[in-house]
Amino acid sequence: MSEHERIAVMFHEALSSATSDYSAGLAAEQAQFAAHRVEDELIRMQADIERLLLITEGLWKVLKEEHGYDDDELVRRVLEVDLKDGKIDGKVASQKPGDCPHCDRPLSQDRRYCLYCGEPTPIELFSR
Ligand SMILES: [Zn+2]
Structure with missing residues (x-):
């Protein structure tokens, strides 16, 4: 291999390495961006869940204090709803x-x- 050919090979290797480094860097940046979006969505969902728990607890207090229901009744009703799809698994399919x-x-x-x-x-x- 001539000196000229060796330099050409080195040039192409360096170029393809730089291109793959660039692609890897871009992919890493995109993955990081996607991860931040998922993290933001998770934070919003946690806030929504907390708000729903507050509302549910407030409504339950009304039912207990104003209408005489007790926690056993609520547990029984929650299990009844959970069983709507035939399984007690903490969710309704x-x-x-x-x-x-x-x-x-x-x-x-x-x-x-x-x-x-x-x-x-x-x-x-x-x-x-
Ligand atoms: Zn019809």
Whole structure:
């Protein structure tokens, strides 16, 4: 290999190394940016959960103090809700919307009216 060829090979190696260093640096920067976004979202979700706990606790105090319910009743009701999907696992699995009560054809998840007969779909306040 001539001196000229050796320099050309070194140049190409250096160039490809610099390009892969640049790509790696860019990928690292993008990963860091994505991680920050996830971290921000997590902080927002934790704040939402805390706010929901405060509201739930306030509402429960109203029910206990103004209407005489006790904690055993709440535990029983929570288990009843948890069991809606057939499993006591601390959550209710999302369920398909079922059939239209008017025409018995399958309802669509995010439609307010039946696609087939046009009747309003039943409102499921706590659907997942
Ligand atoms: Zn229908």
